[in-house]
Amino acid sequence: MPKVTIDGKEIEVAQGTSVIQAAELAGVRVPRFCYHDDLPVDGNCRMCMVEIEKFPKLQIACGTPVTDGMVVKTQVTSPKAKEAQKNTLEFLLVNHPIDCPVCDQAGECYLQDQYMDNGLHDSRTVLEEKIHKRKVVDIGPIMLDAERCVVCSRCIRYEREVTKTNLLEFVNRGGSTQISTYNGGPITHEYAGNLVDVCPVGALLSKDFRFKMRVWFLKETDSICPGCSTGCNITIDHRDGEAYRIRPRRNVEVNKSWICDPGRDLYKIIGTGRVTTAHRAGGAVVAQSDLIDEVVSKLQSAGPSSAFLATPRASNEDAYAFKKLAESVGGRLDFRVGNPQDKVAVRKDQILQREDRHPNTQGLLNLGLGVTGVDALLADCKAGKVQVLVLQDGGLLREAAVAEAAKNVAYVVAIATHQGPHLAAAHAVIPAAVWAETDGTFTNFDQRVQRFKRAFDPPGDAKPRWEIALDLLTRLGKPVNAATAADVFVEMAVETKAYADLTHRSLGPKGRAAAQASA
Amino acid sequence: MATSVITVNRDTRPGYYPIFYGMWLTLRNMLETLFVKGRSATIEYPEKKRNISTRYRGVHLLTAREDGTPKCVACYMCATVCPAECIYIEAGERPEKKIEKYPTRFEIDLLRCVYCGFCVDACPEEAILMSRENDLVGTSRAELVIDRENLMHRGKLAEVGTGYRPVDHDVRRPVRVAALERLKSEHGIVPGMPNRS
Numbered sequence: 001m002p003k004v005t006i007d008g009k010e011i012e013v014a015q016g017t018s019v020i021q022a023a024e025l026a027g028v029r030v031p032r033f034c035y036h037d038d039l040p041v042d043g044n045c046r047m048c049m050v051e052i053e054k055f056p057k058l059q060i061a062c063g064t065p066v067t068d069g070m071v072v073k074t075q076v077t078s079p080k081a082k083e084a085q086k087n088t089l090e091f092l093l094v095n096h097p098i099d100c101p102v103c104d105q106a107g108e109c110y111l112q113d114q115y116m117d118n119g120l121h122d123s124r125t126v127l128e129e130k131i132h133k134r135k136v137v138d139i140g141p142i143m144l145d146a147e148r149c150v151v152c153s154r155c156i157r158y159e160r161e162v163t164k165t166n167l168l169e170f171v172n173r174g175g176s177t178q179i180s181t182y183n184g185g186p187i188t189h190e191y192a193g194n195l196v197d198v199c200p201v202g203a204l205l206s207k208d209f210r211f212k213m214r215v216w217f218l219k220e221t222d223s224i225c226p227g228c229s230t231g232c233n234i235t236i237d238h239r240d241g242e243a244y245r246i247r248p249r250r251n252v253e254v255n256k257s258w259i260c261d262p263g264r265d266l267y268k269i270i271g272t273g274r275v276t277t278a279h280r281a282g283g284a285v286v287a288q289s290d291l292i293d294e295v296v297s298k299l300q301s302a303g304p305s306s307a308f309l310a311t312p313r314a315s316n317e318d319a320y321a322f323k324k325l326a327e328s329v330g331g332r333l334d335f336r337v338g339n340p341q342d343k344v345a346v347r348k349d350q351i352l353q354r355e356d357r358h359p360n361t362q363g364l365l366n367l368g369l370g371v372t373g374v375d376a377l378l379a380d381c382k383a384g385k386v387q388v389l390v391l392q393d394g395g396l397l398r399e400a401a402v403a404e405a406a407k408n409v410a411y412v413v414a415i416a417t418h419q420g421p422h423l424a425a426a427h428a429v430i431p432a433a434v435w436a437e438t439d440g441t442f443t444n445f446d447q448r449v450q451r452f453k454r455a456f457d458p459p460g461d462a463k464p465r466w467e468i469a470l471d472l473l474t475r476l477g478k479p480v481n482a483a484t485a486a487d488v489f490v491e492m493a494v495e496t497k498a499y500a501d502l503t504h505r506s507l508g509p510k511g512r513a514a515a516q517a518s519a
Numbered sequence: 520m521a522t523s524v525i526t527v528n529r530d531t532r533p534g535y536y537p538i539f540y541g542m543w544l545t546l547r548n549m550l551e552t553l554f555v556k557g558r559s560a561t562i563e564y565p566e567k568k569r570n571i572s573t574r575y576r577g578v579h580l581l582t583a584r585e586d587g588t589p590k591c592v593a594c595y596m597c598a599t600v601c602p603a604e605c606i607y608i609e610a611g612e613r614p615e616k617k618i619e620k621y622p623t624r625f626e627i628d629l630l631r632c633v634y635c636g637f638c639v640d641a642c643p644e645e646a647i648l649m650s651r652e653n654d655l656v657g658t659s660r661a662e663l664v665i666d667r668e669n670l671m672h673r674g675k676l677a678e679v680g681t682g683y684r685p686v687d688h689d690v691r692r693p694v695r696v697a698a699l700e701r702l703k704s705e706h707g708i709v710p711g712m713p714n715r716s
Binding site: 100101102106126128135136210211212214216217 | 593
């Protein structure tokens with residue numbers, strides 16, 4: 001392993017590491033435009049110039065692999081490197097428009113950051129002499145502004161290497177170089193949003209997020225995408241309890257720096273059409289506590305002739321608390337309509353998405369659910385053998401099989417997040433929080449347990465599903481000793497082999513693999 | 520805890536003189552206010568108003584372009600810098616590509632505002648200025664949250680005049696001024712906004 005000295009700090013890095021990566025490990029961020037951790041190195045922007053001993057000229061940090069004994073001086077210690085970076089930046093800004101007030105990238109723009117760090121020069125370009133390019137070009141889910149582009153080719157490399165669609169390319173030459181799609185056509189694949197994240201400046205911007213909010217107002221919360229069993233790491237950007245966008249969070253072992261567009265759109269479900277109060281069929285609002293008491297008495301009288309239907313949208317904590325609830329009553333418990341277990345790891349495309357559109361099927365399987373098969377449970381409901389049916393997700397009533405079975409059940413309880421006509425079949429509706437509003441963990445297709453955090457409070461009286469289940473358990477006289485999702489996880493880890501040596505804290509920001517022998 | 524007593528020597532002489540002096544002072548002031556011109560400490564508000572500085576920071580106003588649309592480009596600089604968080608903006612897409620962005624909603628809660636003038640300083644477009652209007656009257660709180668239309672069409676403005684407006688930033692930067700002069704003398708170019716087609 002080569003040893004390299006960066007700004008006087010000696011570190012040992014793996015063979016083949018580039019200087020820019022080594023500097024990052026040493027705690028120095030070399031400014032860059034074209035270099036991206038998950039894209040092939042191109043070395044065209046010339047921003048990451050560093051001084052390396054025994055090299056006659058400055059070298060680009062992204063394209064130079066470290067060798068043993070290399071001594072690197074970055075902009076921190078080398079005035080020469082700093083000057084070179086400053087000059088490069090000035091060249092990049094020659095034709096850059098003064099759009100910052102109307103540009104959505106402002107606040108997370110590499111040009112802005114680096115101008116404030118290194119530049120602070122007065123422009124020597126006369127406004128009239130700037131080269132003008134195409135602005136506000138609608139290319140499907142993205143707005144293209146060629147004038148703001150720094151010609152780094154990140155988007156082109158992304159199209160070439162990740163989606164393999166090659167939709168973007170440079171046209172024209174020299175100062176007039178600009179990016180374009182073929183004939184100005186739209187970006188058609190389901191991974192267009194990543195182009196916006198990949199673009200270091202405001203040339204490619206999301207049409208969905210366009211003009212919604214300035215980014216410096218947004219708070220970031222680490223989360224996991226609930227869109228499918230891949231479990232991509234995401235960041236939820238929110239302000240005052242409202243989510244504005246979802247961005248990928250880098251995790252080399254799961255999603256690298258990418259997420260799909262359907263996943264990106266999931267922030268929209270958080271704030272629309274939510275169930276905020278406990279109510280009965282037909283919408284008569286009741287006090288949540290009264291309704292839960294009613295559910296408890298119904299469950300007590302039903303006993304083993306009650307049935308519980310879990311949802312793979314629920315977190316591990318939700319599922320565990322729900323399982324406890326079913327066990328304490330003695331009712332039957334299962335999940336998943338149909339037989340999709342074998343689809344958990346099946347890819348939908350060659351990039352990220354999987355056929356199983358639920359985030360936690362594997363987690364529920366680990367808890368020992370889904371062994372007997374849900375069909376027998378639903379058949380019993382249909383035959384009238386079930387008195388109380390508790391649905392962990394009101395959305396399950398959208399499934400024809402469940403709706404059909406629920407007709408013959410005397411009392412249907414739905415723990416629901418979203419309103420809809422399907423909820424009319426439930427006799428009691430308890431409002432529940434979505435994933436962004438609670439702490440928890442999902443286990444992805446690959447048995448990787450990943451943690452998501454509470455971004456903001458649930459609306460109205462809604463509570464996390466695990467909290468509702470614990471509340472029911474307490475009122476049934478069988479309390480579980482847990483006050484937070486982390487406590488529930490500890491309880492679960494005691495009983496579940498797969499999570500035996502894990503806690504919320506030990507999962508860290510990137511998650512850990514569950515023990516392979518599932519319970 | 521021990522207490523200590525301080526003996527204060529009060530002048531206990533009967534003081535009729537100060538009483539009469541005080542009453543005389545009051546009477547004199549009253550008479551002067553009534554009969555001597557320019558001696559009065561008060562004005563007959565609201566018929567008469569005080570002369571206030573041309574840099575007075577009163578109720579805000581939004582400036583308009585020549586076609587009557589707001590000059591504001593909804594960059595949120597004012598909302599960002601506002602220490603009272605009293606500015607609420609929602610941005611929308613302008614039909615012409617040259618400007619792109621404009622505020623579909625622009626509201627200032629005048630009861631929260633502390634009239635610091637930071638919004639005026641922060642504005643890159645000279646879109647928000649302050650007027651000299653300082654008599655703020657309303658019958659409800661909601662009435663004093665003024666919206667974009669009210670901020671743009673201030674009927675009273677002709678009467679009260681504009682107050683605080685931004686200083687010319689170029690003037691504050693001698694380097695920039697020197698560069699501009701050189702450009703003008705050597706190349707005959709006077710920079711302005713670019714023409715985007």
